[in-house]
Amino acid sequence: xxxxxxxxxxxxxxxxxxxxxxxxxNLGYIGKKLLAKGIRLMHARVICDIEAxxxxxxNDVRAKYDYVFTTGGIxxxxxxxxxxxIAKAFxxxxxxxxEARRILIKHYKxxxxxxxxxxxxxxxxxxxxxxxxxxxxxxxxxxxxxxVLAGVPSVMxxxxxxxxxxxxxxxxxxxxxxxxxxxxxxxxxELGEIAAKYPDLDIGSYPYYRPGGFxxxxxxxxxxxxxxxxxxxxxxxxxxxHGGDPAVHQE
Amino acid sequence: xxxxxxxxxxxxxxxxxxxxxxxxxNLGYIGKKLLAKGIRLMHARVICDIEAxxxxxxNDVRAKYDYVFTTGGIxxxxxxxxxxxIAKAFxxxxxxxxEARRILIKHYKxxxxxxxxxxxxxxxxxxxxxxxxxxxxxxxxxxxxxxVLAGVPSVMxxxxxxxxxxxxxxxxxxxxxxxxxxxxxxxxxELGEIAAKYPDLDIGSYPYYRPGGFxxxxxxxxxxxxxxxxxxxxxxxxxxxHGGDPAVHQE
Numbered sequence: 001x002x003x004x005x006x007x008x009x010x011x012x013x014x015x016x017x018x019x020x021x022x023x024x025x026n027l028g029y030i031g032k033k034l035l036a037k038g039i040r041l042m043h044a045r046v047i048c049d050i051e052a053x054x055x056x057x058x059n060d061v062r063a064k065y066d067y068v069f070t071t072g073g074i075x076x077x078x079x080x081x082x083x084x085x086i087a088k089a090f091x092x093x094x095x096x097x098x099e100a101r102r103i104l105i106k107h108y109k110x111x112x113x114x115x116x117x118x119x120x121x122x123x124x125x126x127x128x129x130x131x132x133x134x135x136x137x138x139x140x141x142x143x144x145x146x147x148v149l150a151g152v153p154s155v156m157x158x159x160x161x162x163x164x165x166x167x168x169x170x171x172x173x174x175x176x177x178x179x180x181x182x183x184x185x186x187x188x189x190e191l192g193e194i195a196a197k198y199p200d201l202d203i204g205s206y207p208y209y210r211p212g213g214f215x216x217x218x219x220x221x222x223x224x225x226x227x228x229x230x231x232x233x234x235x236x237x238x239x240x241x242h243g244g245d246p247a248v249h250q251e
Numbered sequence: 252x253x254x255x256x257x258x259x260x261x262x263x264x265x266x267x268x269x270x271x272x273x274x275x276x277n278l279g280y281i282g283k284k285l286l287a288k289g290i291r292l293m294h295a296r297v298i299c300d301i302e303a304x305x306x307x308x309x310n311d312v313r314a315k316y317d318y319v320f321t322t323g324g325i326x327x328x329x330x331x332x333x334x335x336x337i338a339k340a341f342x343x344x345x346x347x348x349x350e351a352r353r354i355l356i357k358h359y360k361x362x363x364x365x366x367x368x369x370x371x372x373x374x375x376x377x378x379x380x381x382x383x384x385x386x387x388x389x390x391x392x393x394x395x396x397x398x399v400l401a402g403v404p405s406v407m408x409x410x411x412x413x414x415x416x417x418x419x420x421x422x423x424x425x426x427x428x429x430x431x432x433x434x435x436x437x438x439x440x441e442l443g444e445i446a447a448k449y450p451d452l453d454i455g456s457y458p459y460y461r462p463g464g465f466x467x468x469x470x471x472x473x474x475x476x477x478x479x480x481x482x483x484x485x486x487x488x489x490x491x492x493h494g495g496d497p498a499v500h501q502e
Contacts, residue, residue, distance in 0.1 A: 117439025188368020
């Protein structure tokens with residue numbers, strides 16, 4: 001990866017992902033969104049709704065990556081403990097945030113409808129800034145380099161889109177895919193030689209299964225169009241040499 | 252969680268998951284499969300195809316959990332580095348495993364078709380035992396408490412099913428879901444009281460968005476049927492009290 005690139009880590013919080021009850025779709029969305037901004041999602045952790053795990057994970061990764069995104073655990077119920085854990089991780093108090101409270105009063109059409117559960121969603125670590133929620137109002141927040149987002153995908157996406165628009169990114173990362181039905185085990189050695197020829201590119205080989213056999217996608221990622229074009233040409237030649245009919249897609 | 256439960260961690264290896272190119276579906280499958288065996292998947296990490304990251308992650312988590320499952324990076328190409336990394340993590344050599352070589356010769360119909368790339372899939376850390384691959388032959392392997400599986404979902408599933416059938420598990424974990432259209436913010440406080448009443452159960456609250464508004468699934472997990480039934484009844488009463496028409500599902 002190019003020098004000076006910004007890096008990110010995601011923390012997916014929620015027992016439901018680890019039990020297989022809920023299929024996570026947030027990770028891929030975060031990865032794609034950041035990539036388009038020139039930021040590489042380098043790592044992710046999926047963890048349970050356990051305070052000690054959340055606090056330790058946040059403190060571990062926020063020191064290692066430029067940006068950290070958490071999803072899940074900021075709703076109104078007893079298992080929504082993310083905000084408290086972020087406060088603990090940063091060693092700050094948590095309190096009802098007046099701006100968040102006003103947003104919720106407006107959403108629920110009056111302070112008289114702001115019951116204990118709903119008010120819980122206005123509890124924000126001291127010193128954090130709010131992240132607008134264009135879908136269901138209750139805000140996320142940003143503390144240091146940690147962006148705390150909802151778990152429900154539509155809400156998470158609305159929050160993330162707003163955050164990423166304002167983030168400092170890097171030169172965009174270009175991605176090109178060369179697909180064919182040539183088995184990867186046939187071309188593995190020469191593919192490795194092509195990958196070694198372009199050290200600044202990331203060339204991945206992804207077989208996929210479909211009824212009737214395996215197909216293969218070779219994905220080239222990098223920042224220099226000239227190198228990407230040259231590598232694309234090398235890969236197409238290699239695949240044609242082995243009887244393939246490669247198709248090239250820009251992602 | 253009950254005392255003496257076995258725990259597990261998954262390591263999802265592959266740049267393609269973190270770039271959002273490929274939607275991971277292995278994590279949920281692993282979580283469900285283990286849960287049915289009475290083993291809790293407590294943690295997962297999604298990491299890049301970078302040797303230092305894989306080695307460090309494997310060594311970190313294999314000390315903390317009873318079982319570790321890795322997916323991805325055991326194919327024939329230059330970016331398939333998982334087997335080498337496991338050998339490094341355990342401080343053992345890696346070599347062509349004769350049993351794996353025989354399996355591949357049979358699959359590719361003759362030693363003369365076992366080119367360098369394909370032979371790469373027979374390189375197994377010394378001391379590991381093979382995990383059969385009922386889909387495409389090239390085996391996974393088990394080293395200590397680490398089970399190294401393929402990344403392609405159908406292949407991963409075939410390998411995992413065989414492994415889990417032989418694992419030592421625990422009493423099965425029962426899961427029951429109570430669904431309704433009552434917003435979670437209305438019942439949050441009383442829900443927390445019910446959760447506190449059953450400390451041995453794990454009660455999760457999962458709102459989901461659907462056109463027209465939010466629905467809510469309350470998921471109860473535990474090992475004692477009597478406690479689960481009592482909690483189910485309490486939740487149904489709570490939801491009916493707030494105008495809901497709860498539906499109960501056994502998962």
